[in-house]
Amino acid sequence: MDEALLRSLIPSVLTVLVRRGADFAAAEDAVQDALVEALRAGAAGSSPSLLDGAGEASSAPTGNPGGADPLRDPKGWLITVAWRKFLDATRADAARRRREDRVEEEPAPGSVPDVDDTLQLYFLCAHPSLTPASAVALTLRAVGGLTTRQIAQAYLVPEATMAQRISRAKRTVSGVRLDRPGDVATVLRVLYLVFNEGYSGDIDLSAEAIRLTRQLAVRIDHPEVAGLLALMLLHHARRAARTAPDGSLVPLAAQDRGRWDTALIAEGVGILQAALAQDRLGEFQAQAAIAALHADAPTAEETDWVQIVEWYDELALLTDNPVVRLNRAVAVGEADGPRAGLAALAALDPSLPRHAAVAAYLHERDGDLTTAARLYAEAAHRAPNLAERDHLTRQAARLNARREP
């Protein structure tokens, strides 16, 4: 039984425990313990070594292990072991004797109904009472099954810090009941946050976000879930081409389109089309439509900018986000020329992030290299990340070098 399979089972196992009456934090601990046992059993010998784990379970004070076969029914096995871990922990805790009485009355874990209610776990982990940072950490832990160490490494914070963040999050939602669906939009926001964290170290958070969104899309028929999945796939498809080997940024127009992942693009476009057909447009579908138009162009010159402007108009109606209007100005500049783009830009607040970078680009295309160079330098100064700052600094330097006699 490989780790990826085990990890994919975590959310549903967790949900079963919670439904049987375990509180969220205790259930989560029990599932992690069970996972460790499964991995240890798997590492201890060759298949079917996991049977040893089940054997241990049967000798444990819980009695009936449920008879699950770890090879034929890994989920049933995990539930059995996790439930035993939970009962052990509950028993060990004298203060929880009353809860113990309650769980003893529950029927012994038998066969597991094949009902997938992992969905509720997504909503719980994205509960509005959590801060975005906590919601992200809890989602990666409970739904994604990542270890605290893996999450801490991905976010470049100490493990102890992440452990506290997760246990606080668990405490925050410990009183929340898993019986009614939450807000899809919140779940999608959390998943998109994970996606945008990119990757560092062992864990590729973009891939993890896609994996979780795929799972969500299987469980819920919602055009915005499909829209977000399509958007992630379309962005992810271009990832290899977005940076040069030295780590510097390659702008869209200069990217080697041969390095785009056409299978991912095709999948993203297919998902998007099915979502749009439901005629319930939302932000993520509109963003995915724009990404699809970029991905669809054989060359940068053949990009359908007129349609992209139309999608930005839709997006502007759906959100009040000034960044959308900024991106729209770029598209207008491509569709109707740099002067039109600058006119669209003039209506926007110059303090917006990337405003100077957009202005620089439009001025350069309009032939005003002096203004463009100054604005590129200004944009570099305000860039939010290193790759972007370096890119903009090079742009300024390129124009300045050209103007030298």
Next chain:
Amino acid sequence: MAKYLLLKHYRGAPAPVNDVPMDQWSPEEISAHMQYMHDFAARLEKTGEFVDGQALAPEGAWVRYDGEGRPPVTDGPFAETKDLIAGWMIIDVDDYERAVELAGELSAAPGAGGKPIHEWLEVRPFLAAPTTITE
């Protein structure tokens, strides 16, 4: 989820409200100050917002490459610098507002007379790794 550096200065920051040099505090006042800083860091560990923090000695030197095959030049202790970092803390918070809120709390550490120093702290965002979406 953004990291910020909180910088405490020996020198170079605007004058604090409770502007009494530390060597003129009572030992109890110094202990109270240290305890406050310690508790602050411990609290941020619990909220999952703490990344790292260290105090720095005031002594330091300028160092410069002096050409192939030669030892680096040192310019002795910082004699002329107007800016001296006393310590730093890295926090990982949801947004800029939270970073400012925490810096404000740290600035309330007690000084002379047990009253908050109201010292100025510098808050600097980390340049992040590139996000996925830049097109």
